[in-house]
Amino acid sequence: MIAIYPGSFDPITLGHLDIIERGSKLFEQVIVAVLRNPDKSPLFTVQERVEQIRKCTIDLPNVEVDSFAGLTVEYARLRNAKVLLRGLRVLSDFEKELQMAHTNETLWDEIETVFLATSNEYSFLSSSVVKEVARFGGSVDHLVPHAVALDIYRCYAETHPGSTPPTATNPATPTTRLRVDQEV
Numbered sequence: 001m002i003a004i005y006p007g008s009f010d011p012i013t014l015g016h017l018d019i020i021e022r023g024s025k026l027f028e029q030v031i032v033a034v035l036r037n038p039d040k041s042p043l044f045t046v047q048e049r050v051e052q053i054r055k056c057t058i059d060l061p062n063v064e065v066d067s068f069a070g071l072t073v074e075y076a077r078l079r080n081a082k083v084l085l086r087g088l089r090v091l092s093d094f095e096k097e098l099q100m101a102h103t104n105e106t107l108w109d110e111i112e113t114v115f116l117a118t119s120n121e122y123s124f125l126s127s128s129v130v131k132e133v134a135r136f137g138g139s140v141d142h143l144v145p146h147a148v149a150l151d152i153y154r155c156y157a158e159t160h161p162g163s164t165p166p167t168a169t170n171p172a173t174p175t176t177r178l179r180v181d182q183e184v
């Protein structure tokens, strides 16, 4: 059985990765599908996000990374997948996710949405939280895969030359902050 894990992944977090790893044990194949959404102004391009996810799932042979535009169910049909994998964190996720699952079912009655509950340690974690922390100069090393953290620091440093990105050898402290004020 093939499952699609659709999302924005801007950027991928350890919470997303946890869902991917657990999903890969449940399904024959998991296709992580980055949504090309023209309405959002993302931190990373779709291609960058696809590359980031590929790098952190390289050890999972049954995980594929792709991007798509348009209706998720149409993409699922195209990929011969009848399961949509989604993660649930808090009650507010549930309302939104249930609405989406029901809507998708009206579009294709063979599609099933499978929810995995977040692991406790990642229940607070979202891509927005990561961007908010990085924007104010905090370390995100404990929130995203290492390579992604480096991309985030690089990204904010490029848009704000002279800033000092926190790294493993130069951890973020109140005195070593990125000077960033970009909207995320």
Ligand code: ADP
Residues within 6 Å of the ligand: 006, 007, 008, 009, 010, 013, 014, 015, 016, 019, 085, 086, 087, 088, 089, 093, 117, 118, 119, 122, 123, 124, 125, 126, 127
């Ligand atoms: P979207 O814009 O589609 O919500 P996201 O990248 O924010 O895209 O999330 C993709 C999926 O991953 C959603 O189902 C979301 O609930 C889930 N998710 C996000 N963060 C976590 C987390 N920390 N733990 C479990 N699931 C998560």
